[in-house]
Amino acid sequence: MTKRIGILTSGGDCAGLNATIRAVALRAQHGYGWTTVGLRYGTLGLLERPVDAVTLDPARLDAALARQGGTFLGSTNRGDPFAFPMPDGSKKDRSGEMVEGLKLLGLEGLIGVGGDGSLAILRRLLASSGIPFVGVPKTIDNDVGYTERAVGYSTAVAIATEALDRLQPTGASHERTMVLEVMGRDAGHIAIAAAIAGGADVVLIPEVRWHLERVVSRIARLRAAGRTSALVVVAEAAGQSDEAADPATDAPDRGVGDWLAKRLVKATGAEARATVLGHVQRGAMPTAEDRLLAAALGVRAVDLLAEGKADHMVAWWNRQVIDVPLEKVVGRSQTVDPDGTLIRTARALDICLGDTA
Ligand code: F6P
Numbered sequence: 001m002t003k004r005i006g007i008l009t010s011g012g013d014c015a016g017l018n019a020t021i022r023a024v025a026l027r028a029q030h031g032y033g034w035t036t037v038g039l040r041y042g043t044l045g046l047l048e049r050p051v052d053a054v055t056l057d058p059a060r061l062d063a064a065l066a067r068q069g070g071t072f073l074g075s076t077n078r079g080d081p082f083a084f085p086m087p088d089g090s091k092k093d094r095s096g097e098m099v100e101g102l103k104l105l106g107l108e109g110l111i112g113v114g115g116d117g118s119l120a121i122l123r124r125l126l127a128s129s130g131i132p133f134v135g136v137p138k139t140i141d142n143d144v145g146y147t148e149r150a151v152g153y154s155t156a157v158a159i160a161t162e163a164l165d166r167l168q169p170t171g172a173s174h175e176r177t178m179v180l181e182v183m184g185r186d187a188g189h190i191a192i193a194a195a196i197a198g199g200a201d202v203v204l205i206p207e208v209r210w211h212l213e214r215v216v217s218r219i220a221r222l223r224a225a226g227r228t229s230a231l232v233v234v235a236e237a238a239g240q241s242d243e244a245a246d247p248a249t250d251a252p253d254r255g256v257g258d259w260l261a262k263r264l265v266k267a268t269g270a271e272a273r274a275t276v277l278g279h280v281q282r283g284a285m286p287t288a289e290d291r292l293l294a295a296a297l298g299v300r301a302v303d304l305l306a307e308g309k310a311d312h313m314v315a316w317w318n319r320q321v322i323d324v325p326l327e328k329v330v331g332r333s334q335t336v337d338p339d340g341t342l343i344r345t346a347r348a349l350d351i352c353l354g355d356t357a
Helices: 017-032 063-067 095-104 116-127 153-174 189-197 212-224 256-268 288-307 341-348
Strands: 004-009 035-039 053-056 110-114 133-137 177-182 202-204 230-235 272-276 312-317 320-325
Touching: 004 017, 017 035, 017 063, 017 110, 017 288, 063 288, 095 116, 110 116, 110 288, 116 133, 133 288, 153 177, 153 189, 153 230, 153 272, 153 288, 177 189, 177 256, 189 202, 189 230, 189 341, 202 212, 212 230, 212 256, 230 256, 256 272, 288 312, 288 320
Parallel strands: 004 035, 004 110, 110 133, 133 312, 177 230, 177 272, 202 230
Antiparallel strands: 035 053, 312 320
16 A cells, blocks of 8 residues: 655745645655645644545646746634634644544645645644544744745745845835835744845844934935935834834834835935835745755755654754754744854945944
């Protein structure tokens, strides 16, 4: 009998998920003669009877799939098996039904592609099933610990950088301060990387305590030096710093970018506009870097199952794929190191982080 393994994508989608699924199915078939079953909508498909899953035919997973954004299996970020949201608003433990779904599929291993939260949930679910589990890190936020990169991050940074490239000429033409709000959940990885790559004047991230008046001073300094426009990048969670510390009463519905642009207009007298990049950062053709990462991590995830090395996450570290025990990873999200290379680089390029003018 051919061994059957499953794969699912969980949490917010990002570019590179299809490339990961493809790599897993190809490695399983060509490396070990295994069949790969794709679970639909993360763990949600496991609640359906018959289970909502599809047997993947590697011959049909051509390179065009690796170029596509999103996940053709679907995903969910609302379906905690242990506190599943019910229509009446209550929460129910439905992990038993999901484990039963896994058994009905006859799976002998599962690869879960997810961020920190999804990997923690899947690890717990699979532990109660006795089915070996291996995780693959993906998230535009790049906040999964013990890996330098997660699938989807490179593409998100490329999109945010391109947004700055597009905002700069319109800002300059109209003598405006252009504020770009980027995603990242509680971390500023996308913001700091895009700010450096896109030549921003200011970048505000949750990891560095910033002050509105220092941003204002920086913009005034630029103007005094003859510059009539400015590029400001703000991470979605940066509003939790300093003056923006009271989101309940102060932060507008549209987010910190909008909040900041309004304050800058008031304080500098110059025009400002906010752009909230939002989900645009998730839905694109993956960069070559993300496709490569997806391929390398997907292949190694199957190899780990073959080696019997379950309860691990594959990771990218020091130019190669390694594996890390999941217990070291989950619950320890990785934010930007305030003394790290990217912050030091930004400061060296005279990008204002809002802590000094
Ligand atoms: O974790 C990925 C992410 O895109 C975050 O950057 C963002 O805060 C969140 O998901 C948005 O979630 P949703 O898709 O539920 O709006």
